[in-house]
Amino acid sequence: MTDTDRTTPGPVPGPGGDGGLDARLVVERDAFRLDVTLTAAPGEVLALLGPNGAGKTTALRALAGLVALSDGHLRLDGAELDRTPPESRPVGVVFQDYLLFPHLTALDNVAFGPRCQGASKSAARERAAGWLERMGLAEHANAKPRRLSGGQAQRVALARALATRPRLLLLDEPLAALDARTRLDVRAQLRRHLAEFEAVAVLVTHDPLDAMVLADRLVVIEDGAVVQEGAPSDIARRPRTDYIAQLVGLNLFRGHADGHTVRLGDGPTVDVTVTELLAGDVFVAFPPSAVTLYRERPAGVSARNLWRCEVAGLETHGDLIRADLTGELPLAADLTTVSAAELDLRPGATVWASVKASQTHAYPA
Amino acid sequence: MTATGKPAAAASLRGGPRRGRVRSGTRRGVPLPLLLPALLGLAFLLLPLLALVVRAPWSTLPDQLTSTEVWQALRLSLLCATCATLVSLVLGVPLAWVLARTDFPGRGLVRALVTLPLVLPPVVGGVALLLALGRNGVVGQWLDDWFGVTLPFTTAGVVVAEAFVAMPFLVISVEGTLRAADPRYEEAATTLGASRFTAFRRVTLPLIAPGVAAGAVLAWARALGEFGATITFAGNFPGRTQTMPLSVYLAMQSNPEAAIALSLVLLAVSIAVLAGLRDRWMTAS
Numbered sequence: 001m002t003d004t005d006r007t008t009p010g011p012v013p014g015p016g017g018d019g020g021l022d023a024r025l026v027v028e029r030d031a032f033r034l035d036v037t038l039t040a041a042p043g044e045v046l047a048l049l050g051p052n053g054a055g056k057t058t059a060l061r062a063l064a065g066l067v068a069l070s071d072g073h074l075r076l077d078g079a080e081l082d083r084t085p086p087e088s089r090p091v092g093v094v095f096q097d098y099l100l101f102p103h104l105t106a107l108d109n110v111a112f113g114p115r116c117q118g119a120s121k122s123a124a125r126e127r128a129a130g131w132l133e134r135m136g137l138a139e140h141a142n143a144k145p146r147r148l149s150g151g152q153a154q155r156v157a158l159a160r161a162l163a164t165r166p167r168l169l170l171l172d173e174p175l176a177a178l179d180a181r182t183r184l185d186v187r188a189q190l191r192r193h194l195a196e197f198e199a200v201a202v203l204v205t206h207d208p209l210d211a212m213v214l215a216d217r218l219v220v221i222e223d224g225a226v227v228q229e230g231a232p233s234d235i236a237r238r239p240r241t242d243y244i245a246q247l248v249g250l251n252l253f254r255g256h257a258d259g260h261t262v263r264l265g266d267g268p269t270v271d272v273t274v275t276e277l278l279a280g281d282v283f284v285a286f287p288p289s290a291v292t293l294y295r296e297r298p299a300g301v302s303a304r305n306l307w308r309c310e311v312a313g314l315e316t317h318g319d320l321i322r323a324d325l326t327g328e329l330p331l332a333a334d335l336t337t338v339s340a341a342e343l344d345l346r347p348g349a350t351v352w353a354s355v356k357a358s359q360t361h362a363y364p365a
Numbered sequence: 366m367t368a369t370g371k372p373a374a375a376a377s378l379r380g381g382p383r384r385g386r387v388r389s390g391t392r393r394g395v396p397l398p399l400l401l402p403a404l405l406g407l408a409f410l411l412l413p414l415l416a417l418v419v420r421a422p423w424s425t426l427p428d429q430l431t432s433t434e435v436w437q438a439l440r441l442s443l444l445c446a447t448c449a450t451l452v453s454l455v456l457g458v459p460l461a462w463v464l465a466r467t468d469f470p471g472r473g474l475v476r477a478l479v480t481l482p483l484v485l486p487p488v489v490g491g492v493a494l495l496l497a498l499g500r501n502g503v504v505g506q507w508l509d510d511w512f513g514v515t516l517p518f519t520t521a522g523v524v525v526a527e528a529f530v531a532m533p534f535l536v537i538s539v540e541g542t543l544r545a546a547d548p549r550y551e552e553a554a555t556t557l558g559a560s561r562f563t564a565f566r567r568v569t570l571p572l573i574a575p576g577v578a579a580g581a582v583l584a585w586a587r588a589l590g591e592f593g594a595t596i597t598f599a600g601n602f603p604g605r606t607q608t609m610p611l612s613v614y615l616a617m618q619s620n621p622e623a624a625i626a627l628s629l630v631l632l633a634v635s636i637a638v639l640a641g642l643r644d645r646w647m648t649a650s
Contacts, residue, residue: 087558
């Protein structure tokens with residue numbers, strides 16, 4: 001496929017209109033119920049982010065037609081797809097472990113789709129060769145999948161999915177099967193290919209970094225439902241669930257704001273002073289690095305945002321030590337190895353934790 | 366495929382050969398109550414074969430084996446077993462796929478019925494075939510009336526009897542391979558625009574080819590040795606329905622030396638089959 005084949009001019013900002021994806025996926029299975037609404041404009045890359053078992057992959061399989069919808073609808077470029085069998089959907093899938101056909105060469109793997117769409121053997125191979133060349137894999141065209149490295153296999157899988165000219169590209173944990181070193185390269189390449197892709201792409205991941213680097217918009221799914229969606233930067237700054245807060249590395253609390261004071265809900269009441277002037281239900285978030293720990297109650301520090309805690313656990317976190325604290329306020333605090341040693345931190349130790357109001361971020365719930 | 370220079374006959378499975386680990390220091394400390402019966406059992410299985418080789422009329426063997434009756438029987442046996450295997454493949458592989466990949470009410474029962482010929486005495490199978498496909502059989506009378514096709518006591522009847530007995534071996538073997546194969550390859554093919562049949566033909570079948578080959582060899586060996594159903598359903602006419610096992614049995618009563626010679630041929634064929642399957646069986650567990 002060459003650039004002249006493209007019919008869509010380019011990414012159109014914002015969902016809506018006839019183009020792109022408009023879906024409400026309801027899948028009921030045993031005790032599990034998935035109910036998510038997904039919309040995306042052509043050219044947009046959507047990431048479904050969520051913990052294991054949240055229903056991300058089920059959503060992806062429903063989009064591909066491998067799982068039947070119990071309810072809802074699925075429209076792609078204005079066409080109803082709910083009842084279309086998977087082989088007739090203009091949908092390409094890159095599976096988590098790629099599922100390259102082991103008995104076919106890289107070239108024939110990529111040519112498989114065009115062949116099924118009715119292209120002659122030579123035309124399909126020609127098209128496949130073009131795709132492999134675009135992926136920088138021309139010299140591996142005749143290699144069987146098991147001779148390919150993880151990164152190469154990933155690109156062959158991407159080429160195979162794209163060779164059918166899908167209007168919806170699905171990627172299931174596209175980088176999960178790669179080691180850390182390869183991941184970096186492949187992520188950058190994948191980002192480039194996704195940016196070039198003119199139709200809708202939906203990728204599933206549990207890695208926030210993959211999601212933020214690759215996607216234009218994140219949809220966070222927990223327990224089969226969308227809990228938050230928006231631009232990656234927005235979600236990173238304003239998480240709305242513990243799961244997301246943990247992913248983006250923030251302490252997150254929910255409470256009731258009255259002016260600059262937020263009263264946190266559960267347990268004995270704890271007040272947090274924030275800079276924002278808010279009223280009603282709010283979230284308060286601050287990074288673990290904003291937390292300062294003291295062994296004794298500090299004399300010169302104001303009593304605001306100072307809590308008595310107990311060290312529940314310690315672990316290394318990059319070149320820092322992350323302390324998990326329980327007590328008045330359960331929170332995570334990052335400190336250097338030196339200060340951890342100076343404070344003589346160990347599980348069970350009592351500490352005082354404080355955070356400056358200026359380092360907190362409060363936003364309406 | 367693999368770079369090893371093994372004979373291509375071996376059903377070369379992925380993962381390569383894992384031979385050479387057969388005896389790995391488990392010989393020490395085998396308790397006598399286990400060792401003694403084990404050795405006896407081994408002797409029991411090997412002694413008859415050994416006797417066959419020892420008592421073989423080696424001097425007259427070339428004459429025995431070049432007689433026209435032997436060649437006739439051998440040719441017929443090979444032909445019928447091969448045809449029965451082909452019939453089993455054409456019908457059995459799709460049956461195995463349905464059993465492995467679809468879910469329908471009564472699937473367990475169907476599976477049990479498919480395996481019934483495995484445990485059914487072959488003579489009973491022959492009687493049942495006569496009642497079904499015989500000239501006055503449930504279906505056979507229509508075959509006769511409408512198409513003028515008569516199966517009993519014909520070479521085609523031999524093929525039918527052998528396929529009846531041998532096909533379950535193939536079905537079970539292929540079904541097991543299908544269950545072990547990752548069904549997601551079929552899904553991947555489907556998302557690429559392949560119909561379920563195309564996915565089966567172009568993806569699943571190549572992937573399970575080793576299992577199909579092993580099942581086919583198994584079915585072929587079973588068909589080659591088939592006796593009871595054949596003699597009941599197809600009779601014993603030299604050149605037409607008298608296969609090797611039948612002629613061995615017959616020769617045993619008139620010309621034991623010929624029977625031994627024929628048996629040796631069948632033994633050789635069996636060993637060849639085993640050699641062809643060694644990768645699959647001799648390295649198991």
